[in-house]
Amino acid sequence: MTIEKELQARSESKCELCRATENLNVYEVPPTSNETADECVLICETCRQQIENPEKIDVHHWRCLNDSMWSQIAAVQVMSWRMLSRLKTEGWAQDLLEMMHLDEETLTWAQATAEGASDEDVIKHLDSNGAVLEAGDSVPSMD
Numbered sequence: 110m111t112i113e114k115e116l117q118a119r120s121e122s123k124c125e126l127c128r129a130t131e132n133l134n135v136y137e138v139p140p141t142s143n144e145t146a147d148e149c150v151l152i153c154e155t156c157r158q159q160i161e162n163p164e165k166i167d168v169h170h171w172r173c174l175n176d177s178m179w180s181q182i183a184a185v186q187v188m189s190w191r192m193l194s195r196l197k198t199e200g201w202a203q204d205l206l207e208m209m210h211l212d213e214e215t216l217t218w219a220q221a222t223a224e225g226a227s228d229e230d231v232i233k234h235l236d237s238n239g240a241v242l243e244a245g246d247s248v249p250s251m252d
């Protein structure tokens with residue numbers, strides 16, 4: 110069985126984030142090391158575009174996370190957590206994020222791309238990897 114077929118069976122051929130039934134594609138949840146269905150989600154083009162282009166984000170589209178965050182599938186939980194983190198300036202997204210309880214392994218995966226980390230966390234993250242961070246360099250100010 111291909112990953113796509115496996116995901117179609119798992120999701121009943123619906124976007125695993127917003128339940129759309131058209132333009133569905135396999136999305137590998139970064140950082141994937143091996144291509145298994147467990148590390149992929151089946152998502153629609155609308156979701157994919159907004160995941161990959163944060164500047165195109167349509168806040169209302171992501172109300173769907175209210176449902177998808179309760180998925181039993183770790184990869185779906187990870188994507189829900191990351192998108193809620195990206196949207197957490199919205200009160201409802203912050204509320205949902207606080208309701209989510211990921212197990213330790215899933216949370217580590219969710220945080221692997223530093224999505225939703227505060228500036229301080231990002232800097233710490235870079236430092237611990239030995240990267241040099243120039244003053245005023247590309248870390249957006251939250252002020």
Ligand SMILES: [Zn+2]
Nearest residue numbers: 124127153156
């Ligand atoms: Zn979708």
